Amino acid sequence: MSDNQKLIDVTMPQLAESLVSATIGKWLKKPGDQVEQYEPLCEVITDKVNAELPSTIDGVMGELLAEEGQTVSVGEVxxxxxxPEVSSNATGTGETPVPSSHSSGREHQAATQGAAVSATGEVSAVSENAPMRSRYSPAVQSLAAEHRIDLTAVAGTGNGGRITRKDVLAFLAAGGSAAAAVASAGVSAPARQTAASATPVQAFETVQTELEEPVRQSGLHLSESPRIPTIEVEGGRGSSSEYLIDVTPIRNTIASRMRQSVTEIPHAWTMIEVDVTNLVILRNKLKDEFKRKEGINLTYLAFLMKAVVSAIKDYPIINSVWAVDKIIVKRDINITLAVGTEDSVMVPVIKKADQKNVAGLAREIDELALKTREGKLRLEDMQGGTFTVNNTGSFGSILSYPIINYPQAAILTFESIVKKPVVINDMIAVRSMANICLSLDHRILDGVICGRFLQRVKDNVEGYTPETKLY
Incomplete structure (x- = not known):
């Protein structure tokens, strides 16, 4: 490193509130490589997601302190x-220094394109183009709303000029009355309006910018397609009777979660048989028109999910988690959808599924399944699930014993639809039948409540008629 350069630490970010660590999957930059802002530094594995961690500054890659496959705690370098080091005599003339193209947002959030009030109450220049300038966390927005603070008047000391809660508190301590000075200092009304109307987003979420060509923003960008496990033929033994498969970080995460689920949760299992003849007739009647109108397939899973959501509303204890000294019942019904890829199972979430009709659920299922198989899931797509549904019948299964998606209380599978002879009113009829299987956390749920829940799901599924509406 030359004398006119300084090293900036890059730490593992807090990707989500509930996450305390992540695994380095692969380094995309090596020491000595030129790094541009928003360019991915490495692949990060967390919550079964393979993502890329972008740089927030321009510079040259220095020392790598974490190895590939190493699990790193949040905040660890x-x-x-x-x-480049800013020259110490840059301010000797009394002029405002202009940041270099390789300066970090923390050091140079003050530039000459606008003005804001610093913690001392002085008007300082702030760049409107600072990458994180107008991105406010929920805590900052809440504090600003409580004290009626115009955030364009606050100087940010966070990465990329981002305003932190500490900045807002410092602004309040300094009087917090200099917002009017900002307008007189040259901040245009459109600039203030844009910043004030910016919607809050989570850190590391993809944002849109007006640039000549698409760039990687401060979001988690996934690989274009799911990875297939690398297979290495074992050498040195003179035999081709076996081969080795590397355990990927995603597979390792799945193994850990499954082990945690079966170790901590006392699993129980039950099953019910459902007559889906009317559902088959209904779907066959509507699927072609739905395909022309929506451009996606109308699957049985959308109907099943609607039936499950309605049953959860009747038995909300199903939508809960174990918390040692209490049971936490979730008010929102967020259905986790198990989607298989070549080498793993992803679990994207349909948020507030109880507020969607069959058509809306079908659209969500298709979108999440497509994003999963193309490797384009975002971190927020995987969070907040309260109950899991798996369509195991899609690959021919007629009976399964699913492992609960920790820490949820239950998981339900929908098996293959099979034509069977069934006795109805002492007569034999050929009907379309399917099994619905439920694994449950026996600390929370007992046979009676789960039996009633499954019976309600059965009633809802068998309640579909050729006149049932999708919208």
């Missing part, structure tokens, strides 16, 4: 980036 994973690498360092060398950036």
């Amino acid at each position: 994973i690498c360092r980036i060398a950036v």
